[in-house]
Amino acid sequence: MSADLKHLQQSLNIQFKNRPLLKQAFTHASYVNEHRFGQHQDNERLEFLGDAVLELTVSEFLFQAYPNRPEGELTKLRAAIVCEPSLVKFAESLQFGQYVLLGKGEELTGGRMRPALLADVFESFVGALYLDQGLEVVRTFLNTYVFRQLSNDGKMQINDYKTRLQEYTQQHNMGVLEYRIVEERGPAHEREFVSEVHMSDECLGRGSGRSKKEAEQQAAAQALERLANPKS
Incomplete structure (x- = not known):
């Protein structure tokens, strides 16, 4: 059973204007497949958008934070931030897994803990946040929960x-x-x-x-x- 999204909004100090959009960000395709008669949408389209928003905002942050780094180094840094292991780490730190709506089969097979699912949920949340509140709020969210995990030399605290x-x-x-x-x-x-x-x-x-x-x-x-x- 997923946790209440009200608690998530309180913990992040973010209140969604479009609450169904937030719910969609945490709705897995397996849940939609098992509730075909409800008006549910899975998070795959939001994941697509969130991936692009992350690419842009991470690129912008690195461009401004490291003015003397060449393009090649910035590309490597960005790849380390947006790779699956990093996204999983961010999602786990925010306990995103407990909020996901899953189908019974996916739940029974441990889907809530799957790295790929957690990475996708993080991207879909970013996509939903962008649609609901714009790029500036996304920047603030990432600064708090992502960019502060960069070390002084710009590397993530995990290794690629x-x-x-x-x-x-x-x-x-x-x-x-x-x-x-x-x-x-x-x-x-x-x-x-x-x-x-x-x-x-x-x-x-x-x-x-x-x-x-x-x-x-x-x-x-x-x-x-x-x-x-x-x-x-």
């Missing part, structure tokens, strides 16, 4: 190991990386994925996680450690 591995292998002309999901284990509500990162026929790293992207990040992290300490 895949990007770092890609940069390392390109700098050393090592070849093309390939990520493979080699195993899925555990019950549906506690699914765990196992990923390997390969170059040619060699496995450079292996990792696991609650989503395929998280497993790939862990595989990349192991690969970086191995490349940095080849004798270990």
Whole structure:
């Protein structure tokens, strides 16, 4: 059962003018499919819009905050902020998962905890906030809950190991990386994925996680450690 959205608005000190829009931001497609006779809309369109709003506002923030950074560095910083692991972290810190309206099947299989779902909900909330109150309120929200999590050098407090591995292998002309999901284990509500990162026929790293992207990040992290300490 999802929590009351009134509590969320109070905790964020944001009151939506269009409350059905806020509800839509937290309505998963599985809920709409199970309530076909109600006037419910899922959050997929808002997710699409929120993704674009995040790209713009994060780009604007980085452009102003780091006037001496070249385009390439700003692009990498933006990618680290809007990647799925970061969005999941933001959604979890705001406890967005407890407010999502889910279908019974999705609820029983642990959908409320799925990283991809949480990342999507964060984007859809941003999209709804933009439509309801405009870009300035979105900027204020992101400044409070996203930009303050940047360290002094502009990096997120989480690591994008895949990007770092890609940069390392390109700098050393090592070849093309390939990520493979080699195993899925555990019950549906506690699914765990196992990923390997390969170059040619060699496995450079292996990792696991609650989503395929998280497993790939862990595989990349192991690969970086191995490349940095080849004798270990």
